[in-house]
Amino acid sequence: MEEIGFLGLGIMGKAMAMNLLRHGFKVTVWNRTLSRCDELVEHGATIGETPAAVIKKCKYTIAMLSDPTAALSVVFEQGGVLEQISSGKGYIDMSTVDAETSSKISEAITSKGGSFIEAPVSGSKKPAEDGQLVILAAGDEALYEEALPAFDVLGKKSFFLGQVGNGAKMKLVVNMIMGSMMNAFSEGLVLADKSGLSPQTLLDVLDLGAIANPMFKMKGPSMVNSSYSPAFPLKHQQKDMRLALALGDENSVPMPVAAAANEAFKKARSMGLGDLDFSAVHETVKSGKSSS
Amino acid sequence: MEEIGFLGLGIMGKAMAMNLLRHGFKVTVWNRTLSRCDELVEHGATIGETPAAVIKKCKYTIAMLSDPTAALSVVFEQGGVLEQISSGKGYIDMSTVDAETSSKISEAITSKGGSFIEAPVSGSKKPAEDGQLVILAAGDEALYEEALPAFDVLGKKSFFLGQVGNGAKMKLVVNMIMGSMMNAFSEGLVLADKSGLSPQTLLDVLDLGAIANPMFKMKGPSMVNSSYSPAFPLKHQQKDMRLALALGDENSVPMPVAAAANEAFKKARSMGLGDLDFSAVHETVKSGKSSS
Amino acid sequence: MEEIGFLGLGIMGKAMAMNLLRHGFKVTVWNRTLSRCDELVEHGATIGETPAAVIKKCKYTIAMLSDPTAALSVVFEQGGVLEQISSGKGYIDMSTVDAETSSKISEAITSKGGSFIEAPVSGSKKPAEDGQLVILAAGDEALYEEALPAFDVLGKKSFFLGQVGNGAKMKLVVNMIMGSMMNAFSEGLVLADKSGLSPQTLLDVLDLGAIANPMFKMKGPSMVNSSYSPAFPLKHQQKDMRLALALGDENSVPMPVAAAANEAFKKARSMGLGDLDFSAVHETVKSGKSSS
Amino acid sequence: MEEIGFLGLGIMGKAMAMNLLRHGFKVTVWNRTLSRCDELVEHGATIGETPAAVIKKCKYTIAMLSDPTAALSVVFEQGGVLEQISSGKGYIDMSTVDAETSSKISEAITSKGGSFIEAPVSGSKKPAEDGQLVILAAGDEALYEEALPAFDVLGKKSFFLGQVGNGAKMKLVVNMIMGSMMNAFSEGLVLADKSGLSPQTLLDVLDLGAIANPMFKMKGPSMVNSSYSPAFPLKHQQKDMRLALALGDENSVPMPVAAAANEAFKKARSMGLGDLDFSAVHETVKSGKSSS
Structure with a gap:
């Protein structure tokens, strides 16, 4: 099984990453406050030192961040996603952000040759823990299909909604x-x-x-x-x-x-x-x- | 089985009265526009010529009227409920009315010796047809208990909420x-x-x-x-x-x-x-x- | 100059009655809490013991009460306006009440032969003190004309708006x-x-x-x-x-x-x-x- | 008297530029739709071919544009304000824009050495025609003082509100x-x-x-x-x-x-x-x- 990257271990992200681990996925995680990674490491996760390091290592990477500002930082900052994204790599942003933010990220990723889907979720802490989220994906359909095994673990149902922005x-x-x-x-x-x-x-x-x-x-x-x-x-x-x-x-x-x-x-x-x-x-x- | 009175055969009232008939209750119905009674008569209902005539004939009578004005008219007008209500008879108003209207009716009924409950319902046409209403009863608890067999047919659950006004x-x-x-x-x-x-x-x-x-x-x-x-x-x-x-x-x-x-x-x-x-x-x- | 009755000496009523006194009107006042009358008496007002007593004494009486309940009480209670209102006497309710309350009062007054106008005002304490209210009168036009000298003292402008209810x-x-x-x-x-x-x-x-x-x-x-x-x-x-x-x-x-x-x-x-x-x-x- | 630049001749801008002309100011105007300049030329205005041309010619330039997009275009586009703004020149944006837009423009202007104030107005067509606007200026206080003679013509009162953004x-x-x-x-x-x-x-x-x-x-x-x-x-x-x-x-x-x-x-x-x-x-x- 391919290694999946996971950026952002807040209430939601932690529950989701834990679910992936429980279902046998190999996961490399990153979080701005490093100590949030500890429990996941105990369950088998590897730590990436920066978002870029996670991207470099994984075929595709999931991000779950708290707001548009955080979602943008992780991509554009030094050591961010953009430094390592490239053709053949996928980036899946599951944060809830506005369409404009999502578009900016999409353009940046695709201009580097990466593939992108936004995939915000419906459901909060409990459904995240139980793998009962509803996933609203939009963007690159091939990446959506590639990520379906992970989506099947994270959610009870995923929708593919067409062009980037529609998920948001x-x-x-x-x-x-x-x-x-x-x-x-x-x-x-x-x-x-x-x-x-x-x-x-x-x-x-x-x-x-x-x-x-x-x-x-x-x-x-x-x-x-x-x-x-x-x-x-x-x-x-x-x-x-x-x-x-x-x-x-x-x-x-x-x-x-x-x-x-x-x-x-x-x-x-x-x-x-x-x-x-x-x-x-x-x-x-x-x-x-x-x-x- | 006792005869039940039923006043008001709008969308809701008709479905409810029909349900009572289907479950073997004997029902005497009244409606301002008489033709609305026809279908019920075909299913075994008897017609009362006035609200008073229905009250006279039945141990307790259910009313399902469209608004506070109609609910008041049926009680206070010539040929209305008040002319025949008396000790030993019950009046159950299932219309949705304001607490003030309900209180007026309650006072009038009880001052004649009758017992009263208001019992508005949650649910519209379909639940009324399927006997799946939720019944919110308040007022005379003895009358509530007496009417429980009818409530069990009309609704999936009934609550007794205390003093008159609480149902509304x-x-x-x-x-x-x-x-x-x-x-x-x-x-x-x-x-x-x-x-x-x-x-x-x-x-x-x-x-x-x-x-x-x-x-x-x-x-x-x-x-x-x-x-x-x-x-x-x-x-x-x-x-x-x-x-x-x-x-x-x-x-x-x-x-x-x-x-x-x-x-x-x-x-x-x-x-x-x-x-x-x-x-x-x-x-x-x-x-x-x-x-x- | 005729004696004017004045019922209700709250913030507004007191300022208005005082204005009438200052402009040379003879005023008989009543207030539920009697002590509110003192200052007016110092300025020449006479006290009426009940609303009825005021009505009896005066050709027309102005009322300025705090809400619909108070406006109704003053008219209908024992010792109220209705006991003495009669043909040739006018009642002017300047309280802010709903149209329904105003209609009830109007019907009661006119059924006794009295004439009625409602005349709520625009303006609060300061304009009341300065005689700068805007008066919105409706009802009996002859009474309106009779009261114009008082209205000219109380307000900077009065409108006659037609049937009772329109002022409110x-x-x-x-x-x-x-x-x-x-x-x-x-x-x-x-x-x-x-x-x-x-x-x-x-x-x-x-x-x-x-x-x-x-x-x-x-x-x-x-x-x-x-x-x-x-x-x-x-x-x-x-x-x-x-x-x-x-x-x-x-x-x-x-x-x-x-x-x-x-x-x-x-x-x-x-x-x-x-x-x-x-x-x-x-x-x-x-x-x-x-x-x- | 110095030449004043004026960018944007919509309903408001046209009335304002006309006022400046009427009071003896020399004005160079620019508008995206050139025909809007005709009436002003008849009253003595000169036409600038681009915003940059206007800036080049004038010690300070006033802009009155319809929305944030237009306000940004005029500054940043080819032939825009930035191409000619420089130390010793002032730019006064009187458009109604959000604080963020105003900040962007301010930063661009000042980074080129120019001085900037935002000065949105209170008042629409009629006050603009009558020179009765209220001017809400913020930014470079020296430029504000320099523009006061123009503000005195355009408005009945101007306020200096401190840092850029406060006017908006x-x-x-x-x-x-x-x-x-x-x-x-x-x-x-x-x-x-x-x-x-x-x-x-x-x-x-x-x-x-x-x-x-x-x-x-x-x-x-x-x-x-x-x-x-x-x-x-x-x-x-x-x-x-x-x-x-x-x-x-x-x-x-x-x-x-x-x-x-x-x-x-x-x-x-x-x-x-x-x-x-x-x-x-x-x-x-x-x-x-x-x-x-």
């Missing part, structure tokens, strides 16, 4: 809907509570109806307890809302509900909740102080 | 979340389409993720085809959003996403879409004319 | 625009501050441009200092937003900006700011804690 | 407030009309109250007649809303009212109204078809 866009659309839903859910939980209804009964009722969904089931009980351990940090959700709204702006799509949801996430950030789970937007709906 | 409130909370979600979904479908993505693929991706839910699955394909056959009319959804927002207003709960969704439903009403399915809010997100 | 509606439309503007202003002040600009310079720039207006000029400096001494209490502004939105709902007018502004006022209420000036909505835009 | 930001804050107010105003006009009130009377009432402002007075009558001759094109207003929201996003400032207003402007663009005056957002509030 699909991801943004899904996350935008999710962000609006989370706000609707938070508003409902607080409204129930303030109206003298049991939020727990609301969860039970919701779970039986037409809008029952895994997110409500998974997040609801902890939200009722004001517990927001970060599976998907709020500041990243807000970034996705912003990027989705920007995409809507380019295409003259009015999205008043997403816009309202985005402002609530911004309110949450202004309250210092950006590093908690995105369900912490719940706090913006609650009373600031005693109600009058 | 729970229903509003659920429908508010649903209305916001429908807007988020519509915005996502249009954003995908305008951004060069396949709305059908979006439906597939959504169905695999953390926010997969029956409503998206059921409504999505017809929305993609701009088809909005009314299971739950938009004007009724907007009414529920309005009532939920009013409940939030009473309790100082800020609900910016629900408020934005409500305005979109109002926009849809101003476009003449009030009698279509509530998924027709999708049309408010699309371009009015050619985009510039 | 016009007031709501104006206050809705005002409430949205106050939110826009608050957002701008915080955005300037957080972006490294001087809020005071923003006030100077605004005051020179196309959107310069007395409200920004009057409220801006105190808002910059987080000072919200109540000229127009936030909870009353929020009530007006709610009533305006309800009017829009009846008429299928989508008002997404007013809806967003209303939610911000509700957020402010949930933070315990309901009794401060409506400019305190400014606090909802600021950071909850340290920003992240 | 101040402009965005003002335009954001203006855009939200225009939406509030539109909602009010439609609400009045649909509620049976005269929109013209609403304009009269507004003009007497605390929120009276020149924009309502100037735009109101034409909006009532659904006339939207472009003084400030809607697509440019929407661009400013977008940029202001982006600035708020960077600084964690929740701006729910501005966000709702922005979506309404986007809706207007999706209806093909982008080239009309920004007051055409009024059309988004009206009924799409007959109301139901």
